[in-house]
Amino acid sequence: MNQIKIGEFIALKRKEVGLTQAELAEKLLVSDRAVSKWENGVCMPDASNIPELCKILKISINDLFSGEVVDMKDNTKKAEENILALKANEEEVNKKLFFAVHFMGIFSTIFFIGFTFLLAVTMEESKAFIWIFLLAAAVYIICMFGCLALDTAAGYQECKNCHHKFKPSFKKIFLAPHIGYTRKLKCPKCGKKTWCKKVMK
């Protein structure tokens, strides 16, 4: 997926229907800056904006992802290429999120243990100890919630029984017993409670 090409295509089509960036933004209830970012290839429109955007620009969703008007006879091939490109993109994002979870989890754990240890050696007798310790514990717990939120966003859990892949809610992830990233969850497809492995694809 070529974001620069897609951006130029959006700009071209916007001018063809006689809209300014601000007018297009207003129709889509987004900021001018958002439209400008799409057109400069900085980012893609959100999925929620794409159908309306395509309608306004009088193009198909397939045209948008291809960055050009797709010939009817190439339509299926282009659509397949676009789906694959989107999939690859999603996997890339998942990998980054997963890395962030690891980094934040490991870093905050080391920080918390190290900090507590340091406190214990340096200010054993002090009353401040308990307060500083509680503060560090609170920061640690917040970090752990952050990890869980990122973990919820990245990848899927795979049912051991039917191999269905699903994205549980934050609450379910939070409450589920787990060993590493494998969690005991109820599969929405077969309804069995199994130890679901974490998968990225």
Ligand SMILES: [Zn+2]
């Ligand atoms: Zn299942």
